[in-house]
Amino acid sequence: MPEAPGRLMSKQPFSAWALIRRGLSGQRGWQPQWRQAAPKASYDAVIVGGGGHGLGAAYYLAQEHGMRNIAVLERGWIGGGNTGRNTTIIRSNYLFSESAALYDHSLKLWESLAQVLNYNVMFSPRGVMMLAHTVHDIQVFKRHVHANRCNGVDNEWLEPEQAKTFCPPLNISPGIRYPVLGAALQRRGGTARHDAVAWGYARAADALGVDIIENCEVLGLRVDAHGAIEALETSRGLIQSPKVGVSAAGHTSVVLGFAGVRVPLESYPLQALVSEPVKPVFPCVVMSNTIHAYISQSDKGELVIGAGTDAYTSYTQRGALHINTHTLDAICELFPQFRRMRMLRNWGGIVDVTPDRSPIIAKTPVKGLYVNCGWGTGGFKATPGAAHVFAWTIAHDAPHPINAPFTLERFRDGYLIDEAAAAAVAH
Amino acid sequence: MLLIDCPYCGLRPEIEFSYGGEAHLARPQRPSDLDDQAWSDFLYTRANVKGVHAERWRHARGCGRFFNALRDTTSDRILATYETGRPRPDVAPGTAKPPPSGGGA
Numbered sequence: 001m002p003e004a005p006g007r008l009m010s011k012q013p014f015s016a017w018a019l020i021r022r023g024l025s026g027q028r029g030w031q032p033q034w035r036q037a038a039p040k041a042s043y044d045a046v047i048v049g050g051g052g053h054g055l056g057a058a059y060y061l062a063q064e065h066g067m068r069n070i071a072v073l074e075r076g077w078i079g080g081g082n083t084g085r086n087t088t089i090i091r092s093n094y095l096f097s098e099s100a101a102l103y104d105h106s107l108k109l110w111e112s113l114a115q116v117l118n119y120n121v122m123f124s125p126r127g128v129m130m131l132a133h134t135v136h137d138i139q140v141f142k143r144h145v146h147a148n149r150c151n152g153v154d155n156e157w158l159e160p161e162q163a164k165t166f167c168p169p170l171n172i173s174p175g176i177r178y179p180v181l182g183a184a185l186q187r188r189g190g191t192a193r194h195d196a197v198a199w200g201y202a203r204a205a206d207a208l209g210v211d212i213i214e215n216c217e218v219l220g221l222r223v224d225a226h227g228a229i230e231a232l233e234t235s236r237g238l239i240q241s242p243k244v245g246v247s248a249a250g251h252t253s254v255v256l257g258f259a260g261v262r263v264p265l266e267s268y269p270l271q272a273l274v275s276e277p278v279k280p281v282f283p284c285v286v287m288s289n290t291i292h293a294y295i296s297q298s299d300k301g302e303l304v305i306g307a308g309t310d311a312y313t314s315y316t317q318r319g320a321l322h323i324n325t326h327t328l329d330a331i332c333e334l335f336p337q338f339r340r341m342r343m344l345r346n347w348g349g350i351v352d353v354t355p356d357r358s359p360i361i362a363k364t365p366v367k368g369l370y371v372n373c374g375w376g377t378g379g380f381k382a383t384p385g386a387a388h389v390f391a392w393t394i395a396h397d398a399p400h401p402i403n404a405p406f407t408l409e410r411f412r413d414g415y416l417i418d419e420a421a422a423a424a425v426a427h
Numbered sequence: 428m429l430l431i432d433c434p435y436c437g438l439r440p441e442i443e444f445s446y447g448g449e450a451h452l453a454r455p456q457r458p459s460d461l462d463d464q465a466w467s468d469f470l471y472t473r474a475n476v477k478g479v480h481a482e483r484w485r486h487a488r489g490c491g492r493f494f495n496a497l498r499d500t501t502s503d504r505i506l507a508t509y510e511t512g513r514p515r516p517d518v519a520p521g522t523a524k525p526p527p528s529g530g531g532a
Contacts, residue, residue, distance in 0.1 A: 263472070355471045413463065
């Protein structure tokens with residue numbers, strides 16, 4: 001159980017042999033995967049937010065930049081925010097070169113993440129298929145296919161029959177309200193296990209000495225007379241740190257507001273839902289931006305269905321039922337076999353949306369204060385890549401070439417990266 | 428779903444309305460006098476309040492008129508609605524009487 005703060009726990013490696021051995025001994029002998037750390041008085045760097053992005057940033061800070069005296073502060077429990085509230089879709093078929101570089105960097109890290117962390121994140125590149133229902137959709141998706149291929153990102157155009165072959169449950173009847181006219185398929189895209197991503201990063205970061213401090217809410221940020229970050233006021237006391245990385249998703253405006261930094265973000269509830277579990281019936285991920293639905297099947301057997309954002313800003317982590325109903329209308333039309341499925345539960349997460357639907361991974365006007373935010377409705381897919389370049393930005397006090405375009409100043413200087421077409425709601 | 432008290436039509440379900448974002452943002456009279464930062468702040472930067480938020484709504488599928496609302500973004504409870512052009516009423520969460528039959532989701 002909880003070990004003394006500051007003591008390094010030896011990482012218990014996972015292997016087939018270890019699984020068999022524990023299995024034969026009644027699953028006894030597994031150790032906690034990370035320590036229950038208590039906050040120290042000071043750190044070299046502190047990450048605010050214990051989701052996948054924050055834990056990943058701490059891991060890369062420790063692993064690649066040698067910063068071991070660091071902490072992750074989490075208001076609730078790790079992975080309990082948007083990391084545990086999304087539909088785990090992973091893809092990199094964004095339009096612009098800046099985005100393609102960022103999201104594909106992430107996708108490449110996903111491909112080896114389980115081996116690197118020695119933790120099964122269940123990355124499953126089963127293919128992400130985005131449906132076109134209108135002539136405009138066809139033109140936009142074909143443009144995406146060409147732009148992606150210019151950037152070395154796989155994406156291909158499928159005619160309706162080919163889409164049906166790839167995903168047999170799909171209804172390609174021309175008689176439905178919004179017939180499927182084709183699809184863009186990224187075969188390298190897929191899903192991963194959301195909890196495992198948070199836990200894998202937490203375990204790996206902890207083994208490198210990172211303190212992961214749960215139930216620790218940031219209540220204030222102290223900035224010194226020279227405009228540099230000095231300390232964090234938390235529900236568990238004052239913590240000094242010359243570097244603070246904020247990775248707080250929907251609460252970014254609140255946390256940065258403590259240091260007087262205003263950001264172009266609005267926080268909206270985004271809902272998702274799962275069905276009762278059934279046998280494997282759905283082989284891939286299907287998304288439809290036009291009629292607002294995205295769906296895959298988890299390894300537990302539940303259909304994982306993403307709905308839209310609510311109309312208004314909110315911090316409540318819930319939304320209105322009519323948003324989900326609207327999505328289920330589309331699901332039932334596209335996949336008539338699911339019409340009698342029962343939905344098991346639904347929930348909301350609070351997503352921080354930027355005006356151009358692209359993230360901000362950057363320095364702020366306060367020296368030593370960094371932010372990774374603005375992922376809106378699609379941050380899960382970017383977890384490893386964003387964490388990796390955010391750690392670089394914190395360690396070097398300068399952006400990595402991949403996140404250099406994703407500044408706060410782009411809104412002032414007019415260099416928006418407008419991914420609204422790639423993102424829509426079904427990010 | 429929210430129940431929203433349109434100042435002109437009374438209590439109606441949220442699906443009759445469209446959301447208009449933060450209220451009381453006055454477009455600068457002479458945008459050409461602003462520097463890039465000030466113009467960017469007007470265009471893009473929002474308070475994104477966790478707490479009582481003044482916001483615009485439009486009764487799009489009703490009377491069609493814009494009005495303002497005060498809503499607590501930690502509970503989604505609507506504390507007051509008022510006509511565009513009127514100053515923001517002075518209510519805080521917990522002190523205001525909720526609209527008839529509740530405005531929460």
